[in-house]
Amino acid sequence: MHKHLPQDTIPGDRNLSKWIKLMRNVVLGFLGTQLDRGGKLGWRPTVGMCQEPGFEIDRLELLYDRKFNRLAHDVRREISKVSPETEVLLQRMDLDDPWDLQEVYGKLFDFAQNYGFDEDRERYHIHLTTGTHIAQICWFLLTESRHIPAALIQTGPPRKGEVEAGTFDLIDLDLSQYDAIQKRFDQQTREYGTLLKGGIETRNRAFNSIIDRIEHVTERSDEPVLILGEPGVGKSELAQRIYEMKLQRRRVKGRLVQVNCATLRGEIAFPTLFGQRRSHTGIAGSERAGLLREADGGVLFLDEIDTLGADEQSLLLHAIETGRYYPLGSDAEATSRFQVIAAASQDLSVLVADGKFRADLLSRLNTWTFHLPPLRDRRDDIEVNLRHELLRAEQKLGSRIGFNADAADAWLRFSRAPDTDWPGNFRDFSGAVLRLCTLAPRGRITLSQVNEEIEALKHRWATASKDDDANLVADVxxxxxxxxxxxxxxxxxxxxxxxxxxxxxxxxxxxxxxxxxxxxxxxxxxxxxxxxxxxxxxxxxx
Structure with a gap:
């Protein structure tokens, strides 16, 4: 006898009987139209399963086709002899073609939906040995998805020289029971989270919550993703990482094609997006595939989509919804299937209210919307981002660089100060660190350097904000x-x-x-x- 039983549920064979008594054992399975006749081996898997020592079956639900009514009743009589405590219920399920996946899965799905599982009182099992391979696949899919809350039973004929009822394997697909498998899932989740955060161990709770949600969405959905946030918060970098995760998960095969929507203006917008045929210009070499065609099978990243003109919005909406469009100068419709990531600095719902953005395009894009917080709301992440920027600078410059202690204190104090707004967000922060590293004498950033950089940032921000200040005050x-x-x-x-x-x-x-x-x-x-x-x-x- 060969057993595989869930170890965290069943401590050992000595406790097997005690465990079995806790709940009624129910087995669901197909009548074996060939195997349950006995054949040369004399082994009948459904009957043999009911003879398994230490595994008492309280109820057997035996699914059969009307053509095998006699065999079904014969198997029930045989079970009553070898296991009189087992109640055998014959469940008729007629199949026009037992090798038709759609028919078999549909009927088993309906059976499961109407069964009325009582997991508080009964423990369910699926007998995989009998039935066609299609039936076995459908049982597995319904069990793995927990539409049927059951463990799997696989039986086999007695080994040569043995007189037992046969081999018996019990496998529970509830992967949460298996520590090693769960640890691998947890490790993969951490790796994906690290990928989406660019390898930075961020501490900000709100940002980490967003990343966790993006991970789930990226793994399970191909619908458009809309990333909102101020300039410099990292929208483009996040789009690149989402694409890389989709590629790892095999949700896409093609390229990431980035479109700067701010440049799609006038006559160049149409051929840039949709391509152009030579017939339109008559000039050799004037053909172009278009960005939509290049994104086929991959991801189209629409950066700064809030700057897209009204005409371009209309054309793009149709292509996103249908995957079809006409290149410039062509009478033949082209197709391209791609996933969409869009990014915007402005609130698109406000633009819709102002008549500057199409409501139907926003509805198509915002299935999943994520607002990235600005740097001023992530001051607890400044130190880890500083370490990250130092490593990036070292890779660019090819040398090790560090802060003097007083310089590091001054820079972190300024960076975290409530009145340091970081209007350019991480773009400003990254640029400042790179300048400090580039000018560092002998690879050490000094206090005087930090003070000079701080004054330069304040001056630049003050100069850039004068007009913004006047406009902001005038609005209020x-x-x-x-x-x-x-x-x-x-x-x-x-x-x-x-x-x-x-x-x-x-x-x-x-x-x-x-x-x-x-x-x-x-x-x-x-x-x-x-x-x-x-x-x-x-x-x-x-």
Missing amino acids: INEEIDPFDIPQLAHVIRVCQSSKTLSEAGRKLYTVSRAQRSSVNDSDRLRKYLARFGLSWEDVSS
């Missing part, structure tokens, strides 16, 4: 104010817009002066400051 307040008040008020508005509460905004704005005051009420200070301009928290936080 109607009256004219003194020019020297504009930068400060704009900064306050931005902090308020990025904060959930008045208290949080106050803590960010008064982080330095708070230590110099005996009585601290940041909310009241911020409320009074806004009141000077006739503003309230509600006016500036939306």
